[in-house]
Amino acid sequence: MKPMLYLLGLICCLSLTTADAPRLRQLQEKGRFFELREALQEAGWNNPENLFYRGLVESRLGREPAAVVDLQKFLASSNDQGLQRKAYEEMAFALVRLGRYGDAAVALREALRLTPVNDIDRAGTENSRALYESLADVAPQTVEFGEETAAQAEFNPLGSWDVPVEVNGHKGKWIFDTGANWSTLSESEAAEMGLALRETNTYVNGSTGKKNPLRVAIAGDLRFGNAHLRNVVFLVLSDKALYVGPLKYQIRGILGIPVLRALGRVSMSAKGVVRIEANGASAAAEPNLFLDEWDLITDVRHGDRRLEMNLDTGANATSLNPSVRDALKPDELASLKSKRDKTAGAGGVMTRKTQVLPTLRLEILGRTEELTKVSMVGQQPTGDK
Numbered sequence: 048m049k050p051m052l053y054l055l056g057l058i059c060c061l062s063l064t065t066a067d068a069p070r071l072r073q074l075q076e077k078g079r080f081f082e083l084r085e086a087l088q089e090a091g092w093n094n095p096e097n098l099f100y101r102g103l104v105e106s107r108l109g110r111e112p113a114a115v116v117d118l119q120k121f122l123a124s125s126n127d128q129g130l131q132r133k134a135y136e137e138m139a140f141a142l143v144r145l146g147r148y149g150d151a152a153v154a155l156r157e158a159l160r161l162t163p164v165n166d167i168d169r170a171g172t173e174n175s176r177a178l179y180e181s182l183a184d185v186a187p188q189t190v191e192f193g194e195e196t197a198a199q200a201e202f203n204p205l206g207s208w209d210v211p212v213e214v215n216g217h218k219g220k221w222i223f224d225t226g227a228n229w230s231t232l233s234e235s236e237a238a239e240m241g242l243a244l245r246e247t248n249t250y251v252n253g254s255t256g257k258k259n260p261l262r263v264a265i266a267g268d269l270r271f272g273n274a275h276l277r278n279v280v281f282l283v284l285s286d287k288a289l290y291v292g293p294l295k296y297q298i299r300g301i302l303g304i305p306v307l308r309a310l311g312r313v314s315m316s317a318k319g320v321v322r323i324e325a326n327g328a329s330a331a332a333e334p335n336l337f338l339d340e341w342d343l344i345t346d347v348r349h350g351d352r353r354l355e356m357n358l359d360t361g362a363n364a365t366s367l368n369p370s371v372r373d374a375l376k377p378d379e380l381a382s383l384k385s386k387r388d389k390t391a392g393a394g395g396v397m398t399r400k401t402q403v404l405p406t407l408r409l410e411i412l413g414r415t416e417e418l419t420k421v422s423m424v425g426q427q428p429t430g431d432k
Contacts, residue, residue: 067086067089068094068096068097070086071083071086071087071096071097071100072096074086075100075103078339078344078355079355080103080104080107080108080337080344080355081337081346081353081355082353083100083103083104084104084108084333087100087101087104095121095124095125096121096125096127096130098117098120098121098124099117099118099121099125099130099133099134101117102114102115102117102118102121102134102137102138103133103137105117106118106137106138106140106141106338107337107338107339108334108337108338109334109337109338111141111142111144111145112145114137114138114141115138115141115142115145118134118137118138118141119138121134122134122135128161129161131161132158132161132162135154135155135157135158135161136154136155136158136172138151138154139151139152139154139155139158139175139179140338140340140341142154143179144305144308144338144341145187146185146186146187146188146278147187148179148180148182148183148185149179149180149182149183149184151179152176152177152179152180152183155172155173155175155176155179156176158172159172159173159176174249174250177247177248177249178247178249178261178263181245181246181247181248181249181263182263182280185265185278185280186278187278188276188277188278188279188280188305188306188309189276189277189278190274190275190276190277190309190310191274191275192273192274192275192323192325193273193274193275194273195273195322195323195324195325196272196273197272197320197321197322198210198211198271198272198320198321198322199211199319199320199321200223200315200319200320200321201220201319202319203222203296204291204294204296205222205291205294205296205298205361205363206363206364207222207223207224207360207361207362207363208222208223208315208319208360209221209222209223210222210223210271210302210321211271212269212270212271212300212302213269213270213271214240214241214242214266214268214269214270215240215241215242215266215267215268216268217239217240217241219236219239219240219299219300220299220300221299221300221301221302222298222300222301222302222361223302223307223315223321223360223361224301224302224303224304224359224360224361225303225304225307225343225358225359225360225361226304226342226343226357226358226359226360226361226362227301227302227303227304227361228303228304228340228341228342229251229280229281229282229303229304229305229341230279230280230281230282230300230301230302230303230305230306231281231282231283231284231289231300231301231303232264232281232282232283232284232299232300232301233283233284233285233286233288233289233297233298233299233300234283234284234285234286235286235299236299236300237264237281237283240266242264242265242266242281242283243264243265244262244263244264244283245262245263245264245265246262247261247262247263249261251282251284257288259284259285259288260284260285261282261283261284262282262283263280263281263282263283264280264281264283265278265279265280265281266278266279266281269306271302271306271310271323272310272321272322272323273323273325274309274310274323274325276306276309279305279306280305301361303341304338304341304342304343305341308338308343310323310325311323311324311325312324312325315360335412336358342357343357343358343359344356344357344358345357345358345411345412346412347409347410347411348409348410349374349375349407349408349409349410350374350376352373352374354371354374354409364420364421364422365407365418365421365422366401366421366422366423366424367404367407367421367422367423367424368423368424368427368428369423369424369425369426369427370427371423372423375404379404379407382404382405383402383403383404383423384402384403384405385400385401385402385403386400386401386402386403386422387399387400387401388401388422399424399425399426400424400425401422401423401424401425402422402423402425403420403421403422403423404420404421404422404423405419405420406418406419406421407419407421
């Protein structure tokens, strides 16, 4: 009798997995990875396609070694070229976060093999492949922690936080920016820090969408608070590309998400007191943030609607994409007022059409905040963003 019950249970599990495949695919395509994690816990792991989704969730939620293994298993068992391409792309992102830049370039080469010549994302993928290939000889970034100490951040003219850093014995103050996919330096700051530049024949898109020619530098010794990092990759842009004309402000350096993520857990008070709490996060706790490549995404609630938003400490205000309209209430939609504003960052200044929402109440990481004068931009990001 027991073997029969076991077989019946297995058949039910397989049926549930197969029936839920379209739902998993829809959640993946919409980038709803918190919900995808929950759906996978319900559906089990038996369908081969689910191995792909499991690899995605592991990659996005900080379990890159497991993600690489599962994505390789999926690639060995799948004939679906569309999913194969996505698996190679995701594996490349996971490998980069592990500091395996050469392997990431190989994965993107395979993704490009499966990418149509006229695909909108092909040029960006090729650019990333070339960048990773230029870093193939760089060892993975490492971090060590000393006794916990506080650092003092200061507001800069952009309305974001600057934090004190030290590279090769040279001190600087750089923007603390979870919205920066890579740490970044101006040419003059790289020279001040004694860093050698590498040519890459690639470009980086600034916050205004402008393509900026790109070189890189590797810092063998970076100190921030009680953290000591080695083999830190920096993108190096011209001083002009990091100069914000309307504010007459020169951005000298940006501490980006690859460094900030390595710190484990960071707190910053309203007065700018920064503490690195390397051992403060519970290993058993479910992650409340996920990575889209290097973009940090958090789970946000507005009334009964669940939203996913980019957590960007380099921004001085909250802005919304047009896709949030579906989550707004009728009175909120009626209160929208049109205006034009300017956004500044690497690459210059851009004027854009926006609508302004007088107030917006959001629940963020278990805490309710009421934001005022929130801008909604006029155009949804292109590609898969």
